[in-house]
Structure formats: structure tokens, C-alpha cells
Amino acid sequence: MKIREALRKERLAQHKTQAAWIKNIPMSVFHYSEIETGYAKNGKEADIDSEKLILLLKSNHVDIIKFFESVNGSYKIDERARMIENISNQLSVAFNNNDLEKVEKITHELENMPAVPKITYYRAVLIRAYLKDEMTSMDKATRTKINQYIYQKDNWVTDNEALTIFGNSMPISDTDILxxxxxxxxxxxxxxxxxxxxxxxxxxxxxxxxxxxxxxxxxxxxxxxxxxxxxxxxxxxxxxxxxxxxxxxxxxxxxxxxxxxxxxxxxxxxxxxxxxxxxxxxxx
Structure with a gap:
């Protein structure tokens, strides 16, 4: 079973309301209800971060090891997702180290990789432009593609990927639009x-x-x-x-x-x- 299902099972086993169940953690009943029911917005389910999850389990005297054993089978590692995450981490390190050569290499790899997430590719493009001091001179076609990517969803402010692109593309955005x-x-x-x-x-x-x-x-x-x-x-x-x-x-x-x-x-x-x-x- 998934974490949300296991949480509901543990709560009901203790005959507690949602309000009583979360009384010791900083979370609203409304948000917790979304977690248990699997409420999704823009394709993403409401989540609970690891610190709050551990605190919730401990405050209700739930055996943490047994809890995670019960949900372990529902989560499998996506090798492609792990590879993309690794590339994204490499980009962050290269940016922090001002390593243009590394960013150039990663960007080239992404250009030749099938079905690359736009978020990863556009991050590489933006980081490369920043390190080469070419943010303001970026070609109009690329700017348009990035802007279209941000606003292809109505509620872009709730999309983690769109927020990432927005943050990285600020130097090339029109001031009024920014x-x-x-x-x-x-x-x-x-x-x-x-x-x-x-x-x-x-x-x-x-x-x-x-x-x-x-x-x-x-x-x-x-x-x-x-x-x-x-x-x-x-x-x-x-x-x-x-x-x-x-x-x-x-x-x-x-x-x-x-x-x-x-x-x-x-x-x-x-x-x-x-x-x-x-x-x-x-x-x-």
C-alpha cells in the first residue's frame, strides 16, 4: 500500500479523527485530508515531507520500521528518472563551481538524448548562457520556447518544474512581465x-x-x-x-x-x- 493508505489505516486502527491524528504537527486538517484521499492538482498528489511524516508517526506511537516495511513494495525506482535526477544534480554542481566546460558537455549530451524532460534541457541552456554571460543576448526563438513552456499550464505557479524555469529565466524576461x-x-x-x-x-x-x-x-x-x-x-x-x-x-x-x-x-x-x-x- 502507499503511504497515504498506510496513514489512513494506522489512524483508523487508533480510532482517531484526522484532527486528533495530526494535533502535534504543523499541518492543517484540510491539507492532511488531501494527503489521505490522494487529492491531485495538475497531476501531482498532495504530499507530506519526510520530517512531518516521521513526527506524525512518532507522535501517534506508530512503529516507524514496520510502517515503512508496509509501504516499501509500492515504490519502485525508475532508472531513467534517477539518471535525469543525476544529470540535474551535476548541473547544479557545475553552476556552483562556474564550470562552463562541464555545463557544455551536459548540454550536448541532453541534445542527443531521446525524450529529455524540457525542464532539464532548458536549465542547461540557461545555466550555459549565464556562465557565458549571454543571458541578455539569447536568441528570441529560445526565449519564446522557454516562455511558452512556463505558461502551457494555467496554474503554473503550482508546478515545480515551471517555477524552476521561471526562476532560471528571470535575466532574460521583460521587466514588466517579470x-x-x-x-x-x-x-x-x-x-x-x-x-x-x-x-x-x-x-x-x-x-x-x-x-x-x-x-x-x-x-x-x-x-x-x-x-x-x-x-x-x-x-x-x-x-x-x-x-x-x-x-x-x-x-x-x-x-x-x-x-x-x-x-x-x-x-x-x-x-x-x-x-x-x-x-x-x-x-x-
Missing amino acids: IARMGKVLRYYKNLENCPATFQRRVSTVCVNYLYTALCIRKIDKYVSEIMALIRTLPFDDRFGLKILITQYFEYMRNGDKKSMQQLKDVLRHAGLTKLANRLQNES
């Missing part, structure tokens, strides 16, 4: 701290990308304050701590506080994040 799209994201995720972990991570990345684009490239202030406030609602942990620090850096930049900017860059360098600190140095 602002309008960011406004839609902010309206939908105004309570980001209550969203599933997957979207917290994605939307927070989109927000940081917007701060960079708005302050370092477009020199605009629209939505900057709102985004900074939204990022601060997230916990300062291994998932969001670095994004919160970068957001603080951009606030110092916005206020012209060069001393604090330098101090924060020094902290990043002491933490081993020299390349990130240098990138901020170059953009400020």
Missing part, C-alpha cells in the same frame, strides 16, 4: 511557511533569484520588501539558512551598508563558501 509573474507567485505563496517542503524550497529559490535580478540587473525595487519579509518566515536551518543570509546581504546592499556587506561575505568565506562570496562581490 514583475507581473513574481506578483502572482507572491500572492499564491503568501503563507509559504505552511506550504509543503518541496514548494518552500523552490519558491524560496525563486525569491532569491528575483532579489538578485531586481537589485543587481534591473535596478528595480518592486516586491523586494515583500520577498525579504517572506524569506524571514522560514526557519534558519540547513534548508533555508543560506538563502536567509543571501537575502540579508541584499538588504544591506539595498540600504548601502557596505560594512555589513563585507562582514557577511567574510562569514561566507570562513564557512568555506568562497565562490559564493566572490560572486556576491562581483555583482554588488
